[in-house]
Amino acid sequence: MDMDSGLTDRRRQTRSNVYRYIYDAKGFCSRQSLARELGLSLPTVYQNLSELMAAGLVRDSGEQQSTGGRKASGLSIVSGARVAVGISVTEHRLRLAAADLLLNELAYQEVDNTPIASFADMGELLAQSLEQFLDRFSIDRAKLLGVGIALPAVMSPDSRYITAAPTLRLKDTSLEGLTESIPYPTYVENDATSGGHAELFVRGSSRNMAYLSLENGIGGAILFAGAPYVGDNRRSGEFGHMCVEPGGLRCTCGRQGCLEAYCSPRRIRAAFGVPLEEFFPMLEQGGTQYAEYEALWDNMLRHLAIGICNIRMTLDCDVVLGGFLSEFLAPYLPRLKEYVAGINPFESDTGYLHLSTLRRHTVPLGVALHFIVDFLERI
Ligand SMILES: [Zn+2]
Numbered sequence: 556m557d558m559d560s561g562l563t564d565r566r567r568q569t570r571s572n573v574y575r576y577i578y579d580a581k582g583f584c585s586r587q588s589l590a591r592e593l594g595l596s597l598p599t600v601y602q603n604l605s606e607l608m609a610a611g612l613v614r615d616s617g618e619q620q621s622t623g624g625r626k627a628s629g630l631s632i633v634s635g636a637r638v639a640v641g642i643s644v645t646e647h648r649l650r651l652a653a654a655d656l657l658l659n660e661l662a663y664q665e666v667d668n669t670p671i672a673s674f675a676d677m678g679e680l681l682a683q684s685l686e687q688f689l690d691r692f693s694i695d696r697a698k699l700l701g702v703g704i705a706l707p708a709v710m711s712p713d714s715r716y717i718t719a720a721p722t723l724r725l726k727d728t729s730l731e732g733l734t735e736s737i738p739y740p741t742y743v744e745n746d747a748t749s750g751g752h753a754e755l756f757v758r759g760s761s762r763n764m765a766y767l768s769l770e771n772g773i774g775g776a777i778l779f780a781g782a783p784y785v786g787d788n789r790r791s792g793e794f795g796h797m798c799v800e801p802g803g804l805r806c807t808c809g810r811q812g813c814l815e816a817y818c819s820p821r822r823i824r825a826a827f828g829v830p831l832e833e834f835f836p837m838l839e840q841g842g843t844q845y846a847e848y849e850a851l852w853d854n855m856l857r858h859l860a861i862g863i864c865n866i867r868m869t870l871d872c873d874v875v876l877g878g879f880l881s882e883f884l885a886p887y888l889p890r891l892k893e894y895v896a897g898i899n900p901f902e903s904d905t906g907y908l909h910l911s912t913l914r915r916h917t918v919p920l921g922v923a924l925h926f927i928v929d930f931l932e933r934i
Contacts, residue, residue: 569595571934573603577613578632578656578931583620585627604630612636612934634659637930638694641703641923642681643746643916644668645771646722649681651688652919656927658756662692663916682736700930701740703922704733705749707772712789714743721807722772722821742925746918747792748783750877750911751776753921756928757912763872766911767794767863769880770918772807773815777870795819799861817858820880826851835883856887860894863908867899877911878918884910 572593577584590600607613611633618629634655643650653662666684668677681704689696708720710730717728734741747768754766761781768774773795777784785791795815796808803812804822816822823834827848838848866874876884884891892905911917 569593569599570603570606573600574607574612574632574934575931577630580631583618584616584630585620586630587627589630610636632656635661636698637700637927638698639700639703639923639926639930640685640688640694641705641749641919641921642685643705643749643918643922644677644681644723645707645746647771649684650916650919651684652916652923653688653692653694654920654923654927656930658753658913658920658924658927660916660920662688662694663919664688664691678733678736681733682738685737696739699739700926701742702737703742703744703749703919703925705744705746705918705922707746707770707774709790709793710743710745719808720772721809740926742922744922744925745774746770746772746922747774747878748776748785749921749924750917751778751783751792751875751921753913753917753924754875754877754911755781756924763870764875765792765794765866765870765872766875766877767866768918769818769820769859769876769878769884771819771821773819773878775866779872794862794866797862797865799858799865814858814862818855818862818880822855823851831880831883839886852887856891857894860891860898863891863895864898867895867907873907873909875909875911877913881910881917882914 573589576589576593586597586600586604589595590597604613613630614633616629616631619626620629634657637656638653638661640651640653647667649666649668651664651666652660655661668680685702706717706720707722708717708725710716711718714730716730717725719726730743734743747766750768751766755764755778763780764778766776766778768776775792775794777792796806796810796813798812799814799817800812804816805811806813806816820831824830827834834848838845838852863874888910892908895908896903896905913920
């Protein structure tokens with residue numbers, strides 16, 4: 556926060572602690588509880604609060620609680636004081652989401668995109684779509700922390716080029732052209748990693764977790780004790796290319812039988828020409844094509860169960876299903892759990908398998924989160 560650069564480090568740290576305490580407070584938070592919990596004098600608390608309030612970052616929450624005959628008034632952060640935008644890029648569409656400082660979704664929009672001819676063209680489309688999005692939802696550019704871009708791609712350790720992105724048909728491509736038309740701070744991350752970070756953030760727990768991202772490209776993230784395990788080549792959690800059927804369906808990566816080849820939503824579109832929004836209502840109602848729909852979906856669930864079981868075998872931790880396919884999974888979770896239990900020799904209890912807490916728009920929100928975390932670290 557650059558409210559005044561003359562602050563000493565210690566004073567800056569104190570103000571940061573005050574802000575973070577209010578940000579993290581689950582229940583009622585007052586000036587008195589701040590002083591008590593942070594070991595500060597009341598005058599110090601008052602001074603820091605007046606600075607934070609003048610900067611528009613903290614406000615009186617309007618709640619009151621009696622403490623020993625006196626009324627204490629509550630404090631909360633101003634969640635809309637800053638905004639972060641995330642853009643998820645997939646082969647068919649861009650998904651844009653704006654979030655406030657608590658990762659509440661403020662706006663969401665999808666934009667169809669034609670297959671990418673070059674990254675420079677994609678960069679132009681991103682920049683244009685972003686400005687239209689900001690205009691349409693009247694998002695104050697002065698409050699915009701930055702724009703995160705999530706790609707179904709394995710990135711180089713320095714984030715400067717894509718080493719592989721089969722669903723986008725890209726390989727060894729520099730990321731330069733993608734962000735240069737965007738006049739705000741940008742950050743590029745793998746889509747599944749973004750989703751995993753978002754899940755970790757909203758769960759607020761440091762339980763070990765394997766996050767399986769079910770988008771057109773299937774990937775994942777491994778989070779141990781609240782921190783990502785990225786691997787030696789930044790390719791950890793590439794669950795989509797585990798083999799679940801030797802000699803099976805051809806995958807975008809060129810091999811056969813990958814989890815992605817079996818469980819990608821693209822398989823539904825390829826078989827029936829419909830998006831998920833149309834597929835699942837038909838499946839549930841049992842339309843004329845019900846038998847074919849059901850056969851394909853059951854096959855997807857069985858292969859998904861193999862993938863989940865492999866992840867559990869390897870990592871022995873919670874497995875969380877996210878990505879846009881997970882938005883439709885709740886009614887089928889009991890069946891999926893039954894299949895998983897059926898192939899796991901060690902445990903019949905599938906309590907480790909969850910749908911992501913953040914059910915919708917996990918990827919764009921997850922990549923926007925980068926700027927919120929950055930803001931919290933710098934404040
Ligand atoms: Zn593959």
